[in-house]
Amino acid sequence: MILVRGVSYLVRDADRVERDVDVLIDGARIARIGSIDARRLAPGTTVLDGQGRALVPGFVNAHTHLYQSMLKGRRDDLSLVDWCDAVTFPFVRRVLDDAWHHGRQEVGRLWSMLATIEMVRSGITTFVDMDMNLDGVIAAWLEVGIRGVAAMTLVDQWVPEDVMVSLNETKDDTVRLIETWHQVPKESPLVTVFLGPSAPFTCSEGLLRWIRERADEHDLGIQTHVSETAWEVEQSVSLTGRTPLDYLESIGFLASPITAAHGVHLTEGEIELAARRGVAVIYNPKSNMKLGSGIAPIGALRRAGAAIALGTDGAASNDLLDPFEEMRCAAMLQKVAAQDPTVLGARDVFRFATEGGAKACRLDSGTIDEGRLADVVLIDLGGAHLFRLTDEIVPALVYCARAGDVETVVINGRVVMKDRMMVTIDERAVLAEAKRVGERYA
Amino acid sequence: MILVRGVSYLVRDADRVERDVDVLIDGARIARIGSIDARRLAPGTTVLDGQGRALVPGFVNAHTHLYQSMLKGRRDDLSLVDWCDAVTFPFVRRVLDDAWHHGRQEVGRLWSMLATIEMVRSGITTFVDMDMNLDGVIAAWLEVGIRGVAAMTLVDQWVPEDVMVSLNETKDDTVRLIETWHQVPKESPLVTVFLGPSAPFTCSEGLLRWIRERADEHDLGIQTHVSETAWEVEQSVSLTGRTPLDYLESIGFLASPITAAHGVHLTEGEIELAARRGVAVIYNPKSNMKLGSGIAPIGALRRAGAAIALGTDGAASNDLLDPFEEMRCAAMLQKVAAQDPTVLGARDVFRFATEGGAKACRLDSGTIDEGRLADVVLIDLGGAHLFRLTDEIVPALVYCARAGDVETVVINGRVVMKDRMMVTIDERAVLAEAKRVGERYA
Numbered sequence: 001m002i003l004v005r006g007v008s009y010l011v012r013d014a015d016r017v018e019r020d021v022d023v024l025i026d027g028a029r030i031a032r033i034g035s036i037d038a039r040r041l042a043p044g045t046t047v048l049d050g051q052g053r054a055l056v057p058g059f060v061n062a063h064t065h066l067y068q069s070m071l072k073g074r075r076d077d078l079s080l081v082d083w084c085d086a087v088t089f090p091f092v093r094r095v096l097d098d099a100w101h102h103g104r105q106e107v108g109r110l111w112s113m114l115a116t117i118e119m120v121r122s123g124i125t126t127f128v129d130m131d132m133n134l135d136g137v138i139a140a141w142l143e144v145g146i147r148g149v150a151a152m153t154l155v156d157q158w159v160p161e162d163v164m165v166s167l168n169e170t171k172d173d174t175v176r177l178i179e180t181w182h183q184v185p186k187e188s189p190l191v192t193v194f195l196g197p198s199a200p201f202t203c204s205e206g207l208l209r210w211i212r213e214r215a216d217e218h219d220l221g222i223q224t225h226v227s228e229t230a231w232e233v234e235q236s237v238s239l240t241g242r243t244p245l246d247y248l249e250s251i252g253f254l255a256s257p258i259t260a261a262h263g264v265h266l267t268e269g270e271i272e273l274a275a276r277r278g279v280a281v282i283y284n285p286k287s288n289m290k291l292g293s294g295i296a297p298i299g300a301l302r303r304a305g306a307a308i309a310l311g312t313d314g315a316a317s318n319d320l321l322d323p324f325e326e327m328r329c330a331a332m333l334q335k336v337a338a339q340d341p342t343v344l345g346a347r348d349v350f351r352f353a354t355e356g357g358a359k360a361c362r363l364d365s366g367t368i369d370e371g372r373l374a375d376v377v378l379i380d381l382g383g384a385h386l387f388r389l390t391d392e393i394v395p396a397l398v399y400c401a402r403a404g405d406v407e408t409v410v411i412n413g414r415v416v417m418k419d420r421m422m423v424t425i426d427e428r429a430v431l432a433e434a435k436r437v438g439e440r441y442a
Numbered sequence: 443m444i445l446v447r448g449v450s451y452l453v454r455d456a457d458r459v460e461r462d463v464d465v466l467i468d469g470a471r472i473a474r475i476g477s478i479d480a481r482r483l484a485p486g487t488t489v490l491d492g493q494g495r496a497l498v499p500g501f502v503n504a505h506t507h508l509y510q511s512m513l514k515g516r517r518d519d520l521s522l523v524d525w526c527d528a529v530t531f532p533f534v535r536r537v538l539d540d541a542w543h544h545g546r547q548e549v550g551r552l553w554s555m556l557a558t559i560e561m562v563r564s565g566i567t568t569f570v571d572m573d574m575n576l577d578g579v580i581a582a583w584l585e586v587g588i589r590g591v592a593a594m595t596l597v598d599q600w601v602p603e604d605v606m607v608s609l610n611e612t613k614d615d616t617v618r619l620i621e622t623w624h625q626v627p628k629e630s631p632l633v634t635v636f637l638g639p640s641a642p643f644t645c646s647e648g649l650l651r652w653i654r655e656r657a658d659e660h661d662l663g664i665q666t667h668v669s670e671t672a673w674e675v676e677q678s679v680s681l682t683g684r685t686p687l688d689y690l691e692s693i694g695f696l697a698s699p700i701t702a703a704h705g706v707h708l709t710e711g712e713i714e715l716a717a718r719r720g721v722a723v724i725y726n727p728k729s730n731m732k733l734g735s736g737i738a739p740i741g742a743l744r745r746a747g748a749a750i751a752l753g754t755d756g757a758a759s760n761d762l763l764d765p766f767e768e769m770r771c772a773a774m775l776q777k778v779a780a781q782d783p784t785v786l787g788a789r790d791v792f793r794f795a796t797e798g799g800a801k802a803c804r805l806d807s808g809t810i811d812e813g814r815l816a817d818v819v820l821i822d823l824g825g826a827h828l829f830r831l832t833d834e835i836v837p838a839l840v841y842c843a844r845a846g847d848v849e850t851v852v853i854n855g856r857v858v859m860k861d862r863m864m865v866t867i868d869e870r871a872v873l874a875e876a877k878r879v880g881e882r883y884a
Binding site for chain 2: 069070071072073074075076077078079083114117118121122230286288289290291292293294295318319320321322325328329331332333335336338339340341342343345346382383384385386387388389390392395396398399400402403404427430431434435438439441442
């Protein structure tokens with residue numbers, strides 16, 4: 001059991017804040033919120049001090065690509081397609097070329113470690129990773145103790161031949177991935193599997209239909225890139241006669257809800273469609289800014305009633321996996337685009353980054369309530385940059401807090417970071433090994 | 443003397459990076475760069491380890507308002523004018539009301555401490571503070587050991603009567619401020635005085651002429667807000683028949699270079715004018731985003747050859763005094779506005795935040811060169827979020843580094859923070875006192 005004692009600000013969700021309260025975690029779930037007598041708890045209960053701190057739901061990074069943690073800081077002047085050619089494809093090529101059967105699981109485990117360390121240190125407790133050949137990657141999540149969604153990337157068009165794995169092989173891998181990893185462990189899954197058709201224009205209709213069938217068969221979520229760039233929308237129109245989300249609807253792909261990363265260039269009709277079909281749109285403001293992709297129509301999506309979550313995208317187009325900066329940019333980008341500061345506020349983006357993300361991941365987390373999964377983050381409010389003369393805590397967390405203020409992280413009822421020290425792994429050893437192994441692929 | 447030994451990445455400026463080199467600081471200036479034998483240095487030389495670290499020029503925050511460090515996180519849904527009414531004026535009213543002659547210097551010293559601690563911890567070594575009644579504020583800079591420009595705010599129009607000090611009193615204060623504080627100490631000034639007409643539309647022509655004369659008389663820089671919002675431009679046109687910078691030109695105010703904060707809504711003609719008159723435009727991307735003010739025409743200003751620096755603006759419209767986030771947003775906002783990621787890059791914004799700022803402040807700093815003022819920052823590159831497989835350091839610093847990576851800060855040849863501990867002041871005591879005193883004004 002874990003007792004978080006005397007939490008100064010318990011942020012149960014964006015709208016419910018309680019002062020000076022205790023939170024008890026039992027097993028993987030939140031057991032009780034209120035005034036709890038520590039003396040009556042089982043011996044060996046871990047006690048965390050909540051004084052001068054905020055306890056918040058763990059942040060959910062609803063769209064990322066972990067392998068890019070080995071590609072940080074490379075270029076900052078390329079649009080999406082050129083950037084794929086210059087940054088991501090050469091790396092993928094090296095990895096596939098050198099070590100498809102050997103080193104790939106080793107290097108995958110390491111980039112997964114790098115990314116998950118950065119995420120835990122930033123207060124992210126759950127994420128969706130779009131990638132392929134994920135065994136080594138997932139093994140790292142279990143080592144670290146972080147909750148992840150493995151969105152198996154599937155693609156059979158557009159991507160250069162030499163960075164594409166044969167489709168039959170990928171389909172086999174996908175089925176095996178589902179059988180091996182989906183809902184591990186069953187009751188409070190640290191690992192779930194999604195299917196990840198890369199984008200409508202990079203998948204044939206046959207592949208999309210295969211994906212829809214597998215998802216229905218195993219009750220899996222789906223994540224795909226939708227309308228990230230204007231170029232991509234043109235591709236879709238020229239290939240299918242329809243814009244991406246419209247096209248997916250036309251082939252029955254939206255029969256059950258999917259999650260759509262980006263949605264920057266959704267049409268008005270597609271915004272209505274997203275709301276009607278329960279599509280969760282994943283807003284990735286910093287990546288969209290850095291690649292010059294455009295500004296997602298978050299205001300219109302909200303008015304239509306669409307579900308929205310927040311993502312960082314990969315660490316080579318951002319280049320940080322930091323929910324605080326992402327929340328700030330999420331709000332500020334909409335404010336400046338509309339030249340109206342009322343369009344999106346701190347509570348909205350906090351909700352996107354917690355509840356919105358948990359729903360997109362189909363998880364029973366995202367708020368601090370009795371019975372929910374115990375994914376919670378203790379934030380140190382003592383820094384000079386967090387000095388406030390107001391009790392308004394959510395705006396302060398969104399606009400003033402930093403990844404470095406995250407002090408202790410509990411995921412699935414387990415303390416993964418304590419007092420800014422990773423407790424489940426040897427962080428220094430991981431960084432050194434990642435350097436040594438990564439350099440073979442650089 | 444201070445020796446920074448074996449610096450892994452010496453970033454002399456955005457375009458000049460050296461590997462594995464020593465830097466010697468003697469008095470307030472950089473004495474030597476190269477391979478330096480520590481055994482031949484004077485006893486008592488402070489030795490800092492540069493291994494695994496980057497040494498960069500201290501960042502310059504070319505536009506801020508320190509008092510807002512007591513107003514953080516208050517509101518995030520107000521445009522500039524409504525925000526002045528709801529956030530800043532009530533605070534100023536309380537401060538003026540309660541303690542114009544008594545508590546103001548005490549509370550001013552404390553907000554100045556709060557802001558300068560946050561800035562030092564973020565790698566900012568120099569800033570421009572627009573405010574009035576600055577004695578307590580400046581005293582704190584000398585205690586902390588940070589370099590500041592006191593831009594004395596002058597205003598005689600628009601601002602509500604009850605938050606405006608009598609003009610004669612302000613003019614007297616200004617002259618006294620110049621005589622007391624300008625260039626303290628003389629050789630390597632930690633304090634310089636600028637004149638700060640709040641904005642063209644808040645000053646009468648008579649006041650602007652008085653300011654121009656005083657600036658010429660004492661050879662002082664000037665900082666003013668120019669075209670931050672579309673509303674402000676309309677005010678100027680309705681009052682003077684001209685847009686703000688054009689108006690300043692028409693009354694001879696641009697005869698010597700000034701620094702213009704924001705410049706969001708400059709016209710094409712004003713962009714040319716800024717370049718021709720040597721006006722330094724201070725770009726404040728995060729504040730402009732959060733208040734929904736608009737996007738400064740940085741691309742056009744660069745093409746015209748105008749000088750550009752970077753500012754955070756006050757901590758209640760940002761809400762962080764963080765050059766890393768500001769640099770990232772500076773580049774990313776231009777990229778997304780143009781839907782073109784090539785328009786502004788990491789090196790450009792790094793230059794704005796260092797050399798550009800130093801020039802705007804009229805200081806002999808902003809690059810690491812022999813003879814320059816020793817304002818340098820040692821950045822720890824060891825965090826998982828800074829893991830790179832590339833030697834490109836400037837993009838990594840701009841897109842991946844965080845305030846929390848700033849380890850040691852040297853200003854004017856003095857170690858002000860070492861290993862993330864403030865060495866010149868008792869930080870905890872300052873925070874406690876600021877809470878106690880600040881609550882009287884909240």
